[in-house]
Amino acid sequence: MQLALGELGFKQTEADHAVFLKTWRNGERVILAVHVDDCLATGSNQALVNKAKERVNGKYKMTDLGPCKWLLGIKIERDLENHTTSLSQHAYIESILARFNFDDVKPLLMLIDPNIPLTKAQSPLILAEIAKMRNVPYREAVGSLMYASMGMRPDVTFATSTVAQFLENLGVAHWEAVKRIFRYLKGTKEMRLVYGDEERDLQGWVDADGTSQDHRRVQTSKMSAMARFRGM
Numbered sequence: 569m570q571l572a573l574g575e576l577g578f579k580q581t582e583a584d585h586a587v588f589l590k591t592w593r594n595g596e597r598v599i600l601a602v603h604v605d606d607c608l609a610t611g612s613n614q615a616l617v618n619k620a621k622e623r624v625n626g627k628y629k630m631t632d633l634g635p636c637k638w639l640l641g642i643k644i645e646r647d648l649e650n651h652t653t654s655l656s657q658h659a660y661i662e663s664i665l666a667r668f669n670f671d672d673v674k675p676l677l678m679l680i681d682p683n684i685p686l687t688k689a690q691s692p693l694i695l696a697e698i699a700k701m702r703n704v705p706y707r708e709a710v711g712s713l714m715y716a717s718m719g720m721r722p723d724v725t726f727a728t729s730t731v732a733q734f735l736e737n738l739g740v741a742h743w744e745a746v747k748r749i750f751r752y753l754k755g756t757k758e759m760r761l762v763y764g765d766e767e768r769d770l771q772g773w774v775d776a777d778g779t780s781q782d783h784r785r786v787q788t789s790k791m792s793a794m795a796r797f798r799g800m
Contacts (some may be wrong), residue, residue: 572627575599576620590620600624604747608636642719645760652764657720661757664712665750669703676748679727686730690739698737706738709746716753720761724749 570580578588578600588600598611598620607630611617621632636644641660642767655788665671692698710732717725729751734742 573624576623576627579612587709592616603640606639608639624785632724640719647764650765652762654760654762655720656760658757660719661716661753664709664716665754666695667712668709670747670754671749673747673751673754676751677755679724679752680730680745680751681748684741684745686734686742686745688734688737690741691734691737692739701738701740701743703755704738706743706746707735709750710735713749713753721753722761723756726752727752 574580576590578590578598581587581589584601586602588602589597591597596611596613596616598609598613598616600620601608607624609621610615611620621630624630634781635646638644641657641663643656643659644653645656665673692701693748710728713724713728714732717728727745731742731746
């Protein structure tokens with residue numbers, strides 16, 4: 569497909585090789601995002617988007633499903649009047665809660681317990697305890713959380729990256745921390761990432777202390793000026 573789209577004037581982006589961009593001299597552009605046999609098209613001009621779809625359809629037989637409402641487990645809602653687009657992973661969150669039997673857990677609004685820092689010292693040393701923790705679906709649960717954190721839930725990224733440090737030798741405290749993230753997601757599953765609306769400056773936070781992690785490195789996080797969270 570890369571070759572075919574190149575022949576149509578699309579260039580593969582360096583940031584994501586599954587995203588292709590075509591720009592005209594007047595600044596108009598069309599963007600194609602490709603995932604296996606799915607393709608999402610958007611652009612600054614609807615006529616150009618339609619023309620691009622026709623030309624791509626000449627290379628590959630396509631079915632136009634109209635405005636995108638769901639993509640890779642992400643719900644997409646457009647508010648044309650307010651010029652906003654909101655993205656939600658509530659269905660995905662419900663699916664992973666069910667997968668790990670967390671449907672009935674009590675929701676929490678605090679993502680991390682500040683009184684229980686996670687360290688390697690909490691990992692088991694006795695072989696029997698290590699073998700017991702291997703039966704816990706820790707790696708699978710953290711992997712599921714990673715997809716949410718890389719998608720519409722950047723608020724759980726720090727907590728997820730923290731529990732991911734103990735994949736090789738997890739302890740009870742680490743598993744409890746993972747369950748706490750799921751409880752937080754259950755209580756906030758209806759939150760959406762909203763693009764558009766009013767302009768905001770880029771916000772960032774830094775933990776210069778460095779004592780909250782075993783590696784003693786400074787932790788930073790940021791929120792895009794283009795998006796913000798909103799409850800449904």
